[in-house]
Amino acid sequence: MLQSYLELGYHIEPNIFTDEECEQLIEASKQLENYKNGTHRPQMMPHRQNDIYLNAMRKPNLVSIINQCVDGKAAGLQTEFFYCKPGTRGFSLHQDNFFVQAPLGVFASAWIALTDTYLEKGGLIVYPGTHKEGLLPVKKLTVEKDSGQDPNANNEETVVPPQYKVLNVSVPKGAALFIHGHLVHGSNPNKTDQWRYVLLNTYIRTGEKFRPGNYAQREEIVL
DSSP states (O other): OHHHHHHHSEEEESOSSOHHHHHHHHHHHTTSHHHHTSOOOOEEOGGGTOHHHHHHHTOHHHHHHHHHHTTSOEEEEEEEEEOOOTTOOOOOSBOHHHHHOOOTTSEEEEEEESSOBOTTBTOEEEOTTGGGGOSOOEEEOOOOOOTTSOTTTTSEEEOOOTTOOOEEEOBOTTOEEEEETTOOEEEOOBOSSSOOOEEEEEEEETTOOOOOOTTTOOOOBOO
């Protein structure tokens, strides 16, 4: 796992969550603010509304891998629940650490598929190896906001050096895609008639500096 993560900038680990656990997380999402208000915009910090998401962030088999990714004892940093209803636009190419501004190698994400995801169903786009470049330049985008997408999803786009090749990855239900903080990635639009439910957890090595963010208001979470 670690060799793959360090070489490619990502790793897919199957069976992190059971089918039953996935269904429980989806069902709980129907009580979150952005489901009840009908926007179905990604819910930032759902663990502040329901402990089921805090417990998911602290899941031992998840944390044991994250500790390896950040090379030390991890702390939680952020949770986000994506509904991605049919027709939702994808997230533009980005590096997670563009937003968090943590030191190199101490910040990682776990992108947990609560249903099977693939290219047509809002699947992830990655550029293997780009995590070795550090923070890359970005260009501003002028696209209309998608009410069902994260408000920061399409403000800018990472400029990828030409030697890197794009890869569309499929992530089965219950698996986690572990993402290096500097890996360039994005997502495709959901062109199916099904919802693409995803729970995103981000982590940082305990005690490291990070940007809290005006929208996310990140803070260390003891695991």
